[in-house]
Amino acid sequence: MRxxxxxxxxxxxxxxxxxxxxxxxxxxTQIEGGIPTSSSRPEPVRSPVAVEIxxxxxxxxxxxxxxxxxxxxxxxxxxxxxGLQRTIGKLGAAVxxxxxxxxxxxxxxxxxxxxxxxxFTRDGEETIRPYVHxxxxxxxxxxxxxxxxxxxxxxxxxxxxxxxxxxGILASSGIDVKRNIVELYLPEEExxxxxxxxxxxxxxxxxxxxxxxxxxxxxx
Numbered sequence: 001m002r003x004x005x006x007x008x009x010x011x012x013x014x015x016x017x018x019x020x021x022x023x024x025x026x027x028x029t030q031i032e033g034g035i036p037t038s039s040s041r042p043e044p045v046r047s048p049v050a051v052e053i054x055x056x057x058x059x060x061x062x063x064x065x066x067x068x069x070x071x072x073x074x075x076x077x078x079x080x081x082x083g084l085q086r087t088i089g090k091l092g093a094a095v096x097x098x099x100x101x102x103x104x105x106x107x108x109x110x111x112x113x114x115x116x117x118x119x120f121t122r123d124g125e126e127t128i129r130p131y132v133h134x135x136x137x138x139x140x141x142x143x144x145x146x147x148x149x150x151x152x153x154x155x156x157x158x159x160x161x162x163x164x165x166x167x168g169i170l171a172s173s174g175i176d177v178k179r180n181i182v183e184l185y186l187p188e189e190e191x192x193x194x195x196x197x198x199x200x201x202x203x204x205x206x207x208x209x210x211x212x213x214x215x216x217x218x219x220x
Contacts, residue, residue, distance in 0.1 A: 056079055060079060060082060061075075061079070063082060064078035064082055065078070067081065067082060071110055081110075081114050084140075085108060087135075087136075087137065088106075088116045088137070091116070091137060092106045092116075092118075094131060095127075095128065095131060096150070099120070099127055100150075100151050102120045102123065102124070102149060103118075103119075103120060103149055103150055103151075104119035104120055104121060104146035104148065104153075104180060105118075105146075105153075105177025105180075106118045106119065106177070107177060107178060114140070115140040115141065115142060116137070116140060116141055117142045117144055118141060118142070118143055118144070119143075119144045119145070119177060119180065120144075120146070121145070121147065121148070121149055122145075124143035124144070124145060128141055147208075148180055148208050150177065152208070153175050153177075153180070153181070153182055153208060154175065155206075156182050156206035156208050156209055157173055157182045157209075159206045160173065160182065160184055160205050163198075163203055163205060164186075164194065166201075167197035167198075167201070168193075169186065169193050169194050170186065170190055171184055171185060171190060171194075171216070172185045172186075172216060172217055173185060181208050181210050182206075182209045182210065183210055184205070184209055184210065184212065185214040186212075186213070186214070186216070187213070187214070187215055187216060188213055194211075
């Protein structure tokens with residue numbers, strides 16, 4: 001790396017060094033100016049999620065009016081919450097991608113206070129802290145413990161459908177992250193066929209799968 005001219009100001013130099021770190025440059029080498037490398041940090045550092053409130057357009061105001069009417073908040077608060085939902089979406093995508101071994105899902109809550117709930121199978125507080133540190137979301141996140149990860153629920157969902165398909169049974173399904181289960185929707189007559197089929201085949205539905213008697217959705 002070429003020696004940075006001493007005439008550069010300290011502020012400019014610090015900005016360059018931080019930019020290099022953010023890009024992953026020099027992870028195993030010491031960068032001039034005493035910036036610690038990743039190998040010398042006590043734990044991985046993730047960039048805080050950027051809070052990007054979208055422009056207040058006519059469409060946003062219209063949606064905010066409906067939200068305010070439904071929740072009883074004023075229009076300004078409704079606009080703020082709708083803007084924060086975009087940031088929460090980015091946060092959820094990052095956590096879902098990076099923490100698959102413990103991530104159990106997340107959802108926005110509107111009452112009694114506005115915020116977001118993240119579910120993990122372990123170490124939830126420690127896991128979410130770096131993602132929200134230094135952002136407006138830091139005081140808006142609640143962490144809950146669950147038994148199964150979202151990846152495990154999706155695997156159970158696929159396995160359940162494979163079993164039903166093999167038995168010639170029609171059903172639909174969904175994942176309820178709040179309850180940490182897979183819901184399997186099927187009509188009463190299909191439920192009876194399923195009971196008989198499972199008994200005859202000695203098969204069992206995966207754990208975390210709950211049967212719900214409901215009509216099949218109409219074709220789109």
